[in-house]
Amino acid sequence: MSHTPIDQQRAWCALAEHAAGMGRRHLRDLFVEQPGRFETFSRSAAGLTLDLSKQRWTGQTLDLLLDLARDAGVPEAIRGLLAGERVNRSEDRPALHTALRLPADARLEVGGEDLVPSVHATLARMAEMVERFHAGQWRGATGKPIHDVVNLGVGGSDLGPLMVTHALADYRPEGIHRIDVHFASTMDGSQLADYLTRLNPETTLFVLSSKSFTTIDTLSNARTARDWLKSRLLGAAGEEGVDEALVMRQHFIGVSASPEKMAEWGIADDHQLEFWEWVGGRYSLWGAIGLPIALVVGMEHFRGLLAGAHAMDRHFSEAAPADNLPVLLALAGIWNVNFLDIRAHSILPYDGRLEYFAAYLEQLEMESNGKSVTHDGDQVGYSTCPVLWGQLGPNAQHAFYQLLHQGTQAVECDFIAPRVRYDDVPDPATRDHLMGQHRLTLANCFAQSRVLMLGDDAIEEDGPRPEYKHYRGNQPSSTLLLDRLTPETLGALIALYEHKVFVQATIWDINPFDQWGVELGKKIAGETQHTLEHRTGLEGMDDSTRGLIEAVWSAEAEHGR
Numbered sequence: 001m002s003h004t005p006i007d008q009q010r011a012w013c014a015l016a017e018h019a020a021g022m023g024r025r026h027l028r029d030l031f032v033e034q035p036g037r038f039e040t041f042s043r044s045a046a047g048l049t050l051d052l053s054k055q056r057w058t059g060q061t062l063d064l065l066l067d068l069a070r071d072a073g074v075p076e077a078i079r080g081l082l083a084g085e086r087v088n089r090s091e092d093r094p095a096l097h098t099a100l101r102l103p104a105d106a107r108l109e110v111g112g113e114d115l116v117p118s119v120h121a122t123l124a125r126m127a128e129m130v131e132r133f134h135a136g137q138w139r140g141a142t143g144k145p146i147h148d149v150v151n152l153g154v155g156g157s158d159l160g161p162l163m164v165t166h167a168l169a170d171y172r173p174e175g176i177h178r179i180d181v182h183f184a185s186t187m188d189g190s191q192l193a194d195y196l197t198r199l200n201p202e203t204t205l206f207v208l209s210s211k212s213f214t215t216i217d218t219l220s221n222a223r224t225a226r227d228w229l230k231s232r233l234l235g236a237a238g239e240e241g242v243d244e245a246l247v248m249r250q251h252f253i254g255v256s257a258s259p260e261k262m263a264e265w266g267i268a269d270d271h272q273l274e275f276w277e278w279v280g281g282r283y284s285l286w287g288a289i290g291l292p293i294a295l296v297v298g299m300e301h302f303r304g305l306l307a308g309a310h311a312m313d314r315h316f317s318e319a320a321p322a323d324n325l326p327v328l329l330a331l332a333g334i335w336n337v338n339f340l341d342i343r344a345h346s347i348l349p350y351d352g353r354l355e356y357f358a359a360y361l362e363q364l365e366m367e368s369n370g371k372s373v374t375h376d377g378d379q380v381g382y383s384t385c386p387v388l389w390g391q392l393g394p395n396a397q398h399a400f401y402q403l404l405h406q407g408t409q410a411v412e413c414d415f416i417a418p419r420v421r422y423d424d425v426p427d428p429a430t431r432d433h434l435m436g437q438h439r440l441t442l443a444n445c446f447a448q449s450r451v452l453m454l455g456d457d458a459i460e461e462d463g464p465r466p467e468y469k470h471y472r473g474n475q476p477s478s479t480l481l482l483d484r485l486t487p488e489t490l491g492a493l494i495a496l497y498e499h500k501v502f503v504q505a506t507i508w509d510i511n512p513f514d515q516w517g518v519e520l521g522k523k524i525a526g527e528t529q530h531t532l533e534h535r536t537g538l539e540g541m542d543d544s545t546r547g548l549i550e551a552v553w554s555a556e557a558e559h560g561r
């Protein structure tokens with residue numbers, strides 16, 4: 001039996017009425033009317049400070065949103081998620097990414113089995129592998145130590161490791177055999193082809209990362225990599241005893257939830273790292289999919305990342321909703337999307353190390369909450385996930401901030417920056433310059449959120465101003481300060497967003513852990529590929545697709561295919 005949709009429940013209706021009463025009240029007035037907003041609307045946990053005072057809301061708004069969270073069953077949902085209930089209902093399984101970061105002495109019984117020992121057994125296997133690489137003992141088929149590792153994966157098997165290895169590149173341990181890690185995800189092979197022109201096959205290893213081990217993008221890159229290795233290392237190298245089995249064994253590691261498929265592909269048993277169906281792809285960087293991260297920062301820092309995420313998990317589980325960072329961040333989003341009609345959300349990190357953070361969040365948020373059917377199978381009558389995009393804030397200032405300041409779209413922004421950076425640079429002259437650059441960056445970050453909030457009022461200017469110089473302001477934002485960017489705070493930051501997504505999904509009554517919307521495209525791509533290759537089935541296509549396919553065929557004919 002379907003329950004009453006959330007938008008027909010008391011708390012939602014009270015919020016709708018409250019929003020109507022607030023009209024188009026300007027953020028600058030809210031700041032005038034309510035002194036001490038920073039104090040009122042900011043909270044800290046796990047090395048992060050979240051300032052929500054520039055949200056277009058009041059204390060009463062937040063109280064009503066907290067009522068909404070309670071009525072939607074958020075506290076019970078959090079308990080269910082962390083306890084391993086089957087929260088992913090369409091696939092009938094739990095979503096236990098939080099189990100991947102439990103400490104070794106914790107217990108988590110799901111279906112009569114304690115999951116913690118197997119999680120830590122995988123970490124131990126990763127540690128052994130990482131140690132071999134860092135000791136220069138993982139050798140290619142011709143006996144030379146592996147120096148370059150290329151991760152072949154896409155979506156959740158690419159974006160998390162890519163984002164984190166980039167963010168934590170400063171944390172490379174010293175005194176080890178250096179491993180350079182690269183990422184190739186695109187099915188067209190262009191990223192991989194570029195690496196293949198530059199890397200030495202004798203010292204290059206590929207990690208095939210794919211939860212399903214059926215993703216065509218990854219498997220076609222994997223085939224290209226295998227052929228490249230074989231053509232370069234077999235015979236041509238003139239080495240005695242270098243056979244195909246040795247090449248496969250020394251140059252490939254597989255990471256997947258399907259050991260059978262890894263074996264079928266030819267990954268040696270002891271070079272397979274397995275994870276579980278109960279870890280969603282976009283939530284998987286905390287386990288074996290994180291191998292590239294550990295190869296860059298070492299196991300100690302990888303465990304630091306897990307510890308930071310676990311600190312956020314504990315905060316999520318223990319803090320009261322009114323002090324709970326993920327709950328508050330989620331409620332700010334709900335307020336913007338569902339009551340202020342703000343359906344665009346920009347992620348703006350002010351730290352070059354977080355270059356891939358927005359791309360990572362685009363998958364996390366939009367693949368999780370880009371849904372329109374409730375758990376009961378009903379169509380939702382309200383908006384869910386906003387369109388989310390982003391880029392490094394300082395660069396975006398010179399690109400799309402124009403739209404934020406003077407365009408016609410209302411946009412919510414998340415500004416993210418570390419409080420301190422470069423204070424540990426050994427050379428004092430460079431240190432001073434770099435610390436100055438960091439302060440410059442922070443000044444820009446704070447200035448932008450201030451101008452977005454206040455508009456013209458951010459500056460005192462005499463005389464009238466032409467319309468084209470007018471800034472209307474009133475764009476809401478959140479600011480997240482990391483004490484500094486470390487494995488621990490990065491872990492906490494990612495976990496914060498994971499949990500924010502879950503809280504929003506709970507309120508919207510949708511499943512954040514499946515992604516059925518991507519399946520049809522894959523099926524139709526298969527059929528289209530068949531037509532392109534075999535020149536049959538064109539009659540069944542629509543006129544546009546037919547025209548496009550014929551354009552390809554005529555180009556191929558011109559080039560003699």
Ligand SMILES: O=P(O)(O)OC[C@H]1O[C@H](O)[C@H](O)[C@@H](O)[C@@H]1O
Nearest residue numbers: 154155156157210211212215281
């Ligand atoms: O890890 P894999 O099974 O190769 O999946 C890679 C990606 O592809 C899919 O199409 C999904 O939309 C993503 O959620 C997933 O992360």
